[in-house]
Structure formats: C-alpha cells, structure tokens
Amino acid sequence: MKLKDFDYELPKEAIAQRPVHPRDHAKLMVIDRNTGKIEDKIFYEISDYLNPGDLLILNETKVIRARLLGNKPTGAHIEVFLLKKIGYRTWHTLVRPGSKVKEGTEVIFGGAKGKCTRHLKDGTRYFEFDVDDDELEKIGKVPLPPYITKPVDDPNDYQTVYANIPGSVAAPTAGLHFTKELLEKIKKIGVKILKVSLDVGLDTFKPIETEEVEAHKMHTEFYRMDEEVSKEIKNRNGKVFAVGTTVVRTLESWTKTGKLSGYTDLYIHSPYKFQIVDALITNFHIPKSSLIVLVSAFAGRELVMKAYKRALNSGYRFFSFGDACLFL
Numbered sequence: 001m002k003l004k005d006f007d008y009e010l011p012k013e014a015i016a017q018r019p020v021h022p023r024d025h026a027k028l029m030v031i032d033r034n035t036g037k038i039e040d041k042i043f044y045e046i047s048d049y050l051n052p053g054d055l056l057i058l059n060e061t062k063v064i065r066a067r068l069l070g071n072k073p074t075g076a077h078i079e080v081f082l083l084k085k086i087g088y089r090t091w092h093t094l095v096r097p098g099s100k101v102k103e104g105t106e107v108i109f110g111g112a113k114g115k116c117t118r119h120l121k122d123g124t125r126y127f128e129f130d131v132d133d134d135e136l137e138k139i140g141k142v143p144l145p146p147y148i149t150k151p152v153d154d155p156n157d158y159q160t161v162y163a164n165i166p167g168s169v170a171a172p173t174a175g176l177h178f179t180k181e182l183l184e185k186i187k188k189i190g191v192k193i194l195k196v197s198l199d200v201g202l203d204t205f206k207p208i209e210t211e212e213v214e215a216h217k218m219h220t221e222f223y224r225m226d227e228e229v230s231k232e233i234k235n236r237n238g239k240v241f242a243v244g245t246t247v248v249r250t251l252e253s254w255t256k257t258g259k260l261s262g263y264t265d266l267y268i269h270s271p272y273k274f275q276i277v278d279a280l281i282t283n284f285h286i287p288k289s290s291l292i293v294l295v296s297a298f299a300g301r302e303l304v305m306k307a308y309k310r311a312l313n314s315g316y317r318f319f320s321f322g323d324a325c326l327f328l
Contacts, residue, residue, distance in 0.1 A: 001212070001213040001214065001269070001270065001301075002211065002212065002213070003208055003210065003211055003212070003213055003288050004288075005213075005301060006208075006213065006287065006288050006289075006292050006293055006296065006301070007287045007288050008287050008305065008308055008309070008312075010287060010312070010318060011312075014312060014316075014317065014318045015147050015148075015317075015318050015319050015322070016317035016318060016319060016320070016321035016322040016323075017148055017149065017150060017321065018152075018157075018321055019157050019176060019321040020317075020321075020323075022179060023043075023161075023176060023177050023178065023179050024042075024043045024044040024177055024178065024179045024181075024182045025042060025043065025044065026042070026043045026177050026317075026322075026323045026324055027040065027041070027042065027043070027316050027317070027323035027324070028040075028041040028042060028043040028045060028046060028177075028323065028324050028325070028326060029041070029307060029310070029311060029316065029323070029324070029325045029326070030049065030325075030326045030328065031299060031303065031307050031325060031326065031327050031328065032328050033298075033299045033300065033303065033327055033328060034328075036303055036306075038306075038307055038310060040314065043177045043182075043323075043324055044179075044182055046182075046186075046281070046326060047182070047185055047186050047189060049279075049326060049328065050186055050189055050191045050241065051189070051190070051191070051238060051239075052189060052190030052191065052238070053190060053191075053192075053236070053237040053238030054191045054192070054238035054239045054240075054241060055191070055192050055193075055194055055232065055233065055236055055238065055239070055240045055241065056186060056191050056192070056193045056194070056241045056243065057193075057194045057195070057196060057229075057233075057240060057241065057242055057243060057247050057251065058160070058162055058175055058178075058193065058194070058195050058196075058243050058247065059160075059172040059175060059195075059196060059197055059198055059200075059243065059244055059246045059247050059250070060160070060162050060163060060164040060165055060195040060196070060197050061163065061164075061165055061166075061167055061168040061172060061197045061198060061199055061200060061246075062159060062163035062164055062165055062166045062167065062168065063142065063143070063158055063159055063163065063168050063169065063170065063171050063200075064082065064133075064137060064140070064166050064167065064168065064169065065136070065137050065138075065139075065140030065141055065142055065143075065155075066081055066082040066083075066140060066143045066169040067079065067081055067082075067140055067141040067142070067143045068080040068081070068082065068109050068114070068136065068139065068140050068141075069109065069141065070107040070108050070109035070110075070114070071107065071108055072100065072101075072105065072106070072107055072108075073106065073108070076100050078095065078096070078097075078100060078101060078107045079095070079096045080093050080094070080095050080107060080109075080114060080125075080127055081093055081094040081095075081096075081143065081169070081202075082136070082140070082169060083124065083169060083201060083202060084199075084201065085133070086126065089128055089129045089130070089131070089132065090117070090126060090127070090128045090129075091126070091127050091129070092124060092125075092126060093124060093125050093126070093127045094123075094124055094125075094202070095116070095124075095125050095127075098123055098125075101116050101119075101125060102116065102119065103116055103117065103118060103119050104116065107127075109139050110139045111131075111135070111139065112129055112130060112131045112135055112136065112139055113129070113130045113131075114127045114128065114129045114130075115127065115128050115129075133166075137166075142155045142158055143169050143170065144158065144320075145170065145319070145320055147319055147320075148319075148320065148321065157176075157321075158171050158176075158320075159171065160172065160175035160176055160178065161178060161179060161180050161183075162175070162178070162183070162195065164195075164197075165197045165224075167197070167199035167222070168199050168200040168201075169200065169201060169202055170200045170201070170202060170320075171200065171320065172198070172200055172243070172244045172246045172247075173244070173283050173319075173320040173321075174243050174244035174245075174281050174282045174283055174324060175243050175244060176320070176321070177281075177324050178243075191238075192232060194229045194232055194233070195229070196223065196224065196225040196229060196247060196250045196251070197223065197224050197225070197250075198221050198222070198223040198224075198246040198247070198249060198250045198264075199221050199222045199223075200221065200246055201219055201221055206219075206289070206290075207286060207287070207288045207289050208288050208289065208290060208293070213269055213293055214269060216267060216269075216290065216293075217265075217267070218265045218266065218267035218290060219265065220263045220264065220265045221246075221249070221263065221264060222261070222262070222263050222264075223249070223250040223253055223254075223261060223262065223263075223264055224260065224261035225250065225254060225260050225261070226260070227260065230254065230260060233251070233276060239278035239279055240276050240277055240278050240279070241278070241279045241280075241281060242276075242277045242279070242280050242281065243281045244281065244282055245280075245282055245291050245294050245295070247277075248268070248274075248277050248280060248294065248298075249264060249266050249268065249294075250264070251275075251276045251277060252266055252268065252274065252275060252276065252277070253266045255275040255276060256275075267290065268293070268294045268297050268298075269290075269293045269294070269296075269297050270293075270296060270297045270301070271297070272297045274297075274298060277298070279326065279327060279328050280295065280298055280299075280325075280326070280327045281324060281325070281326050281327075282295060282324065282325055282327070283318075283319065283320065283322055283323070283324055283325070284308060284311055284316060284317075284318040284319065284322055284323065284325065285319070286319065292304065295325075295327070298327060299327045307325065311323070
C-alpha cells in the first residue's frame with residue numbers, strides 16, 4: 001500500500017483548539033462497515049448503539065505533566081519533554097533547543113535539577129533528575145500536541161474522567177468524550193465497562209515516513225490488563241466496543257502474545273484479522289499516520305476516506321479535541 005493513499009487535505013480551521021463542553025456534546029459520526037451507511041449524531045447518543053451484554057473497554061492511562069521548563073546555570077532557557085521512564089529517576093526525553101544540551105549539561109527546573117547523561121543518535125537524550133516522579137509532576141506542565149497552539153484553561157480537559165494510571169505523555173483522545181453521567185447511563189443499559197491501560201507516547205501522532213505503508217516500524221508502548229478483565233472478554237456474550245486505537249492495540253497484543261502486560265510494537269495495517277474488537281470509537285486522525293492506517297484496516301480505506309471527506313464538508317472538528325467516529 002502507498003502512503004499517499006492515506007493522505008487528505010486538512011484546513012487549519014478544522015483542527016480543534018478547544019474541547020466541547022459538556023464533553024459528550026461533541027459530534028459523532030456513525031459508520032456501518034457492512035452497509036456503508038453514515039449517520040450524523042451527537043456523542044451522548046452512542047448509548048443507542050450499545051446493548052446488554054456488550055463490553056465497553058476504556059484505556060485508563062493518565063497523562064503526566066511531561067513538559068519541564070528550566071534554565072541552564074548560564075540562564076539559557078531549556079525545555080525537556082519526558083517521553084519514557086527508563087530507570088530510577090532517569091527518563092528518555094526530547095530537548096529544545098538541543099544544540100544547547102550536551103552530555104553532562106545540567107538544567108534547573110524550579111526546585112529540581114536534571115543532568116543530561118546520554119545523547120542518542122536520533123537527537124533524544126537521557127536525563128537523570130535529583131527528585132522523584134511526584135516532584136516532577138508538581139513542576140511539570142500538561143503536554144499538548146503541537147497542533148494545539150494555546151495552553152488549555154483547565155488541565156483536566158486533556159484527561160479522561162476515568163484516568164487513573166500515570167504513564168502517558170498524550171491523552172487517549174477517544175475517551176475524552178465520555179462524562180461520568182454518560183458512563184453511568186451505559187452501565188444501566190447492562191453494558192459492562194472494563195478498563196485496560198496503554199502508556200501513550202508521542203510517536204503515536206507521528207506521520208509515517210516510508211513510501212510503502214508496510215515498511216513502517218511501530219514504536220513500543222507499555223500495556224497492562226487484569227486477569228479479571230481477560231476473563232470477562234473471553235466469556236463475553238455481546239460485542240466488544242474499543243474506545244480508541246490504544247485499546248485496540250492492547251487487546252490485539254494480548255491475543256497475540258497471551259501476556260497481560262508488556263511492551264508492544266504491534267503495527268496494524270491491512271490485511272489484518274481482528275480477533276476481539278467488534279466496534280471502534282475513535283477521533284479523526286492525522287493524515288498519513290499509523291492511526292488512520294489502523295482505522296482503515298478495521299473499516300476499509302475507501303469507507304474511511306469517504307467518512308473523512310464528509311466530515312470536512314460537514315464541519316466536524318479534527319484531532320485530539322475534535323469530534324468522534326463510531327465504526328460498527
């Protein structure tokens with residue numbers, strides 16, 4: 001498959017800069033994979049498509065305050081972005097401006113200090129800090145994707161209402177549309193709500209750079225799920241609704257490896273036989289990204305691109321704070 005087949009023109013004004021309030025009042029495009037029928041709804045109407053016995057599976061990861069602003073002893077401003085913890089008080093990071101940070105460089109972040117211990121070939125760095133994670137959380141700022149150009153008024157806008165396990169540097173954005181009230185309504189229908197977690201990394205949003213889609217190498221992310229959750233899935237009587245591509249990758253990684261936790265670099269593209277997921281709730285994704293490739297593997301590229309074209313013509317909002325799709 002050619003990467004150009006997953007490209008589309010996106011005007012800047014279609015990229016959502018702020019979430020809808022209440023969360024569940026975002027638009028919802030419902031796409032039937034069998035018939036090709038497309039409907040325009042409001043997100044809170046998603047309960048109309050769930051039935052007793054169905055499973056709604058959420059990613060309960062929590063976004064950490066991964067953006068650290070500091071200064072070198074010379075006064076030069078430095079930004080360090082936490083990507084992944086690799087050891088005690090040591091993190092894999094992005095640094096800006098990188099030209100000012102060499103191995104051995106120290107940076108002061110308020111009441112904390114960090115030291116660059118390794119400069120990797122890809123330009124990233126290892127940083128060792130003199131404080132624990134809870135202190136870094138106090139001085140850090142909420143990370144936002146580069147296409148969101150202004151800070152959020154409320155940091156909780158970039159967390160799901162069920163966020164619980166710290167570890168992500170980006171939100172599992174499909175889940176941002178749920179309110180506690182909507183989840184309670186869904187429970188009362190007889191739907192079981194289950195939770196897994198996958199630590200979302202920045203590479204999730206990176207465009208594919210290889211001309212052939214299949215040649216792309218997926219990043220690794222850590223996932224985890226409980227034994228009880230796996231039993232519920234194995235003994236299910238209804239459909240499995242995955243809330244987001246991170247849940248899809250968690251479930252499919254588990255079926256492939258049999259492991260309830262671990263690192264996954266599972267790259268889903270056509271042709272792929274999905275083992276668990278029957279329906280997918282997701283946002284509108286970046287052109288030429290692994291996310292739109294995954295959704296196309298689930299619903300078919302032509303139908304996905306048709307839905308995206310309709311969304312652009314109908315005023316849907318794209319990306320993290322944007323509107324949602326339900327692929328049935």
